Amino acid sequence: MDELIDILDAHGKLTGKTAMKSDAHKNGWFHQTVHIWFYTPNGQILMQQRSKNKDVFPLLWDVSVAGHIGASESILTSVIREVQEEIGLTISPPDLEKIGIYKSFKNHSRTLKDYEFHHTFIAELKSPFSALQKQKSEVKDLKLESLNQFSKAICNTTTYNYVPHDNSYYKTILKEISKRIYSS
Template sequence: MKIEVVKTFDEQHKQIGTATREDVHKLGLWHEAFHCWLVEEVAGTAYIYLQIRSENKKDFPGLLDISAAGHLTADESAADGVRELKEELGLSVIYDDLVNLGIFTYNCVRPGFTDREFAHVHLYDLPISWDEFLLPNEEVSGIVKTKYQDFYDLWLDRVAAIHVEGFMFDAAGKRICIDKMALRNEFAPHDASFYISVLQKMEEHLLKKTNERRNFNESV
């Protein structure tokens, strides 16, 4: 089995060395990750796609999570992280099609596991269909979508549950449709402030895109 090595950093994002993936979590070392959120607009309403983590995952098995995410290895740049979309969701995407939302610090401390990341967060907002997702695999067992505003309200504690719809595969490989209300404890327990900061940046892009579209329509 190949040992995954990542770059390590101080709190100012200055590289200080390298370490194995296991050690960065055991020792609480800062490292880099790639995150990509899939978003689509339908009739003026924005939706976010969320993956369902495989039950075989060591961390947060079976929970809803960021569309696609993973560690950047020692020899990778943020652009190389686009491979996560292929590995986890089966989507062939080029980096130039992504919107770079910036680098967000992510700090999650649990007994025996500390995750301190400089997350390179991206957005993919081109049209996509359910048939494009190639699942399942050892990383992801399903995919759902929910309204952007509902997801935002969940982390602002305005609502206790939100509607999600999509599909997943059970242990026997049978495809199951999902159409339900999901509680907050069904989502990966990233800190609410992290979710909110990313969603705020995402909203800036969505509003800018809406205004550009409105201005274009008014000019023709």
Template sequence: MTEWLQVFDHRGNPLDVKERTEVHFEGDWHETFQCWLYEMDADGQLYLFFQKRAADKAEFPSLYDISAAGHIEAGENIMQAGMREIDEELGISLWKEDLKSIGTYKEVLISDTLKDRELCRVYLSPYSAEKAFSLGKEVEDLVRVEINGFKQVLGGAKGSIEASSVIDNQKVRVGFRDFVPHDQAYYEFVIQAILEEVEKL
């Protein structure tokens, strides 16, 4: 099915509606919804949740990425897109009140197959163990990673850290190259917002 996206200029002003493949080929700015799940356990350890992209994904197959994310299609509002993506990828339902907006992050990802310029509408949501995840076909796993360890991997102080599957409790070691290559500043933006959020608890 053809996916149509609203494209924007670099200031965020809407322009045309284009087909997704064309948007990624030409490098047009477009909107995405991104939701990061996080958790503070009983010992005060803070965790970030990553989905493992399916091996047959066209871009960044088998790499760890944002908990749930996807394009905001032309005519959709952010919440409509967000609820759809969370349900499709993780198989859970969240309410608008479960999501905390932390703003828009402009990110550029260039690879051999695409020029991806995104206006990322980024949200946080606290993880609930009561939710029964049912992963969609585009997602191979959902894991949690301790935030301080992840920061050390980003900074090069550690080569790898433990990731624990929410689905089957299996543990794996993951390193820098196992994650989608978002800007380091993007990851820092998300982590700082989570730290500020948990300080309110």
């Protein structure tokens, strides 16, 4: 779905300009997204399989919830909206812990360039897995995967079926979630 988004400079600062998401992707303009990683206290991470209709990385496993921040939309409003839309959960700001902003740029083709700043959060999954409701246009499937299995899977490039984020990004996610689970 196309939407109006804010355009950033290469340092992640708002430029005061807006554009349709499709134009930002066509022209390689930096913009903001949200990533929310849900985990369980017993060491599992919620993974989302992208819909077969996605422009990039269809059917690959990815972050629990992700999406673009709308023009003039606050980061937290975007997080809450995306979680509700993609997996049917209602959350509030105290449920979230921001762990960083990650710059990512990928040239998928001449006309599709993802130049993004991911505002990345983690949150404990407090609802039962069975209560999650997939947004069919965005999400093919959901699964809970052990942190150990996820760690092994992202290092195995021969059977890689995850969105190819930088390995350092994935390692940061694993480290931050592990700190919350194993330090309690």
